[in-house]
Amino acid sequence: MIHTIASSFDDIENRSILDLGCGCGMLSIGCVMLGAGSVVGVDIDPDALDTCQQNLEDFEMDNVDLINASVEEAGLLFRNKFDVVVMNPPFGTKHNKGLDMKFLETALKLASRSVYSLHKTSTRDHVLKKAQSWGAKPQVVAELRYDLPATYKHHTKASVDINVDFIRFAVS
Amino acid sequence: MKLLTHNMLTSKAIKQVNTGYPLLIEARDVKVSEVEFNPEFIAKIIPKVDWDCLRRAAEQLGHLDKIPASVPDTYENQQEFLKQAHHVLLEIELINGDLVCPESNRKFPVTDGIPN
Numbered sequence: 529m530i531h532t533i534a535s536s537f538d539d540i541e542n543r544s545i546l547d548l549g550c551g552c553g554m555l556s557i558g559c560v561m562l563g564a565g566s567v568v569g570v571d572i573d574p575d576a577l578d579t580c581q582q583n584l585e586d587f588e589m590d591n592v593d594l595i596n597a598s599v600e601e602a603g604l605l606f607r608n609k610f611d612v613v614v615m616n617p618p619f620g621t622k623h624n625k626g627l628d629m630k631f632l633e634t635a636l637k638l639a640s641r642s643v644y645s646l647h648k649t650s651t652r653d654h655v656l657k658k659a660q661s662w663g664a665k666p667q668v669v670a671e672l673r674y675d676l677p678a679t680y681k682h683h684t685k686a687s688v689d690i691n692v693d694f695i696r697f698a699v700s
Numbered sequence: 701m702k703l704l705t706h707n708m709l710t711s712k713a714i715k716q717v718n719t720g721y722p723l724l725i726e727a728r729d730v731k732v733s734e735v736e737f738n739p740e741f742i743a744k745i746i747p748k749v750d751w752d753c754l755r756r757a758a759e760q761l762g763h764l765d766k767i768p769a770s771v772p773d774t775y776e777n778q779q780e781f782l783k784q785a786h787h788v789l790l791e792i793e794l795i796n797g798d799l800v801c802p803e804s805n806r807k808f809p810v811t812d813g814i815p816n
């Protein structure tokens with residue numbers, strides 16, 4: 529994902545990047561590996577951030593700063609915009625419906641160039657329409673298919689195939 | 701938490717706070733590390749940095765001597781200046797301490813480099 533962002537869109541090298549909902553930091557690490565200028569990772573979960581910190585040390589990444597905050601707080605937290613926002617938001621299927629749209633709305637406010645995100649293909653029309661109403665120009669870069677094994681208590685099947693859109697939202 | 705990040709943070713998420721900037725730093729543990737110098741990136745972000753805020757932050761971390769008083773006009777070509785800016789923005793880190801909102805005096809703890 530990061531490789532496409534870097535090579536097709538020149539949105540990684542020397543850019544200031546925000547990883548919204550960074551979790552254990554996979555996207556952030558990818559960004560640093562491909563030459564990001566600086567990366568800030570925000571997540572609401574302190575345990576995820578601990579894991580992220582550990583991963584950063586293991587991979588010897590030194591240009592990532594982490595902040596413990598919710599997505600609403602993140603919208604008001606920064607004085608300046610970042611060049612690019614990358615994210616893999618929670619899809620909002622069980623208890624947090626619409627959370628991925630909240631992430632998108634906040635991300636669009638915090639980016640000066642572009643936002644890269646993943647959303648369920650089944651919500652594509654809604655996502656594209658909402659993004660346009662917020663002034664962004666969306667482009668579906670790829671459609672991915674994940675075979676996700678059960679990870680939460682409310683998952684009843686052993687694994688599920690899920691179709692996901694990788695979308696670039698141009699802000700400028 | 702690096703000073704580059706601190707330079708961007710406000711406490712506007714608190715209700716009734718108007719500006720919430722800059723956040724004061726009460727430092728307990730500070731670390732200096734080595735980060736790869738990228739002059740192109742530094743030159744790009746200098747215009748975004750509030751230099752006074754940066755100086756005050758460096759002072760609160762006990763590293764005022766490393767930072768130039770102001771940004772020279774042709775900073776893009778001055779390697780020495782860019783190197784000093786790089787050092788202050790990315791290599792000095794607050795590990796443990798508090799960030800204080802200038803308006804509400806509310807404290808945000810920084811633990812292990814991560815502000816809450």
